[in-house]
Amino acid sequence: MAASGPVREALAGLPLVDHHCHGAVMADLDPPEFESLITEGEVWPGSGISPFDSPVGVAVRRHCAPLLDLPRHAPAADYLARRSALGWREVNRRFLTSAGAEAFCVDTGHAPHPVTGPAELARAAGAAAYEVVRLEGVAEAVLARGVEAGEYARVFRAAAEDAVRRPGVVAVKSVAAYRTGFGLDPARPTDAEVTRAARHALESGTGRLADPVLVRHLLWTAVDLGLPLQLHTGLGDNDIRLHRSDPALLTDWLRLTSGTIPVLFLHCWPYQRQASYLAAVFEHVYLDVGLALHFTGPARSRAILEEALEITPFRKLLYSSDAYGVAEFHHLGALSFRQGLAALLQDRVDADELSLPDALLIAAWTGRDNARRLYGLPASAHGRD
Template identity: 75%
Template sequence: MSGTGPIEEELAALPLVDHHCHGVVTGDVTTRRFESLITEGEVWPGMSPFDSPVGVAVRRYCAPLLDLPRHAPAEDYLARRAELGAAEVNRRFLSAAGTEVFCVDTGYAPDGLTTPGELAGAAGGGAVAHEVVRLESVAEAVGVAGVEPDEYAETFRAAAWEAVGRPGVVAVKSVAAYRTGFDLDPARPTAEEVTAAARRWSATGGGRLDDPVLVRHLLWTAVELGLPLQLHTGFGDNDIRLHRADPTHLTDWLHLTAGTVPVLLLHCWPYQRQAAYLSAVFEQVYFDVGLTLHYVGPGRARAVLAEAMEITPFRKLLYSSDAYGVAEFFPLGALAFRQGLAGLLRERVDADELSLPDALRIAQWAGRENALRVYRFSDDT
């Protein structure tokens, strides 16, 4: 971390709570596979994701952790990665992140990814991992198993309760932003509406859950479960219609669900200002800027965080990496967060807009304490 002041020192030493992330690959990866994992797009002919802000950041900040010089060429980087092997690469990157608690979304976990326990084990140092249940995966498992339309609502509800009853589960998540967007009727659907929608869905084979009524039912079921609800917001792959992933579409639903469960908006770019607004006017809303930080790189993290924190109550911003697939995104996200927030807070202290004690408290809250307050982890965390 650049700088040696007390804010930089506080953030550099702070054990982070990464409140939303995924597993990483446990086997060696080809060049094309690695490139596909560092982009939300595709690997297009004649172009490499290494020639993008995130690819440059990987070579600049992650190469030294593989005993390579900064800005090592992509071919050298991948050769060294293969030489060390996946287990050693994962150990180096996860331990370098300085993360003590991981909340792991297990809803998209193809073969070859670490389990939450394996992720924490690679990080070492007593790190612990908890599970986040993706509700669309629960619903789709119900559909695949076969269910009569008039029994769908209760069968899904029972399956969701069973899933959140597993040891270590601390939250649920929805990817409604991918499936329908947020511009939905905010009202709880009636039993008749759910049955009719389940009949339509069943007629298509009960695969991908993208019926607006069933997505609404899923969100209202999440409220009944009583756990914090994570919602993917904004930036993602081209399956998203970005204008429909603006979290302000949730405004009426947030009014209807006030006083129920914490709602955590993930990633948010380019809607970090909209997420900040919602966190300022709804008690239950919290947010992060997640994978945005490693995609823009440490050099631009401060600018994104500055927009995110313009009007945000300081107890509402959390840290997440949203790392997936490659372990590089854990230290890269953590570094971008630490450096970006330190620079922003230092600037405000230097301008006498914040006292140093206030800045240190904000750093602790955003990197750790806010998540501990929302998720209420067990005493072994």
């Protein structure tokens, strides 16, 4: 049951900052296309297994159906028919506005479908939107254009600097967890090492930045750029090797980068406790549990948030949805965060483990203010404080 009381009321009216998300698809989706976007796995035709028969599918039918004027728990076929009848523009508008975000920080580096960029997302949501630059995309563009191996480091650095100077860019991101995992030599690679690795990458022609030396170089370039660095950790699709995405594997690199840029661990599940430890012992480390929240839905969001907050300093947890493709996930992530956090904070207030003023501060910090501070966002994007 959702929490009741002043904490829930405060969180219900709190404009969030979704500090990491993606765009929503700008097209009407047939049933297989929709199902493919609500799973990190695949749709298996003929198997009798549907993503609707999962926690996220149940959460969509329970918590998203009413926004499409359907009863709670509407059958999947009814849900998809109503979504199609409304059309993608209206569907996106309803779910994006219902998320109650004052700002979105949008990773523009992953777009296998035609999705809204920051400007389109902002218009549909009636909110502000900013850009997060994915550095692997910048590096791969440099390799695709062709460059002398000895010039790769300089050209990549220049391209990355150009990318982050675009208006509205507030952070950079790496998907090193997908490419090599985090079991990397923590030291900054030498020029000679980068040249050799770049030569091999150019000769291989794969177009994918997956060389451990080039990935290390990318992470250290991120440090030099001076913006907050978002790092995918934990849960992802079947391209990731989950055991290599444990953020604790970066401990030695975090020691070397202490005093430089904020490092933000995204998603984290099932490693939220490891990320919590790192945030507790390194000043520049922060975390969120986005993605896991909408895949578990409100039914389990509290449990995940409780583990993330066991020892994490309250100024170190941020909110994100990591929504991609279907705007339902922008709504469902926000709902799961609000309900899960309200429940655990209200229980602590009721048990006299936390004062109500402190609980309200924690809600504001984690939902909005920590991200505002880290990314230098305006105190209120739309005057809704």
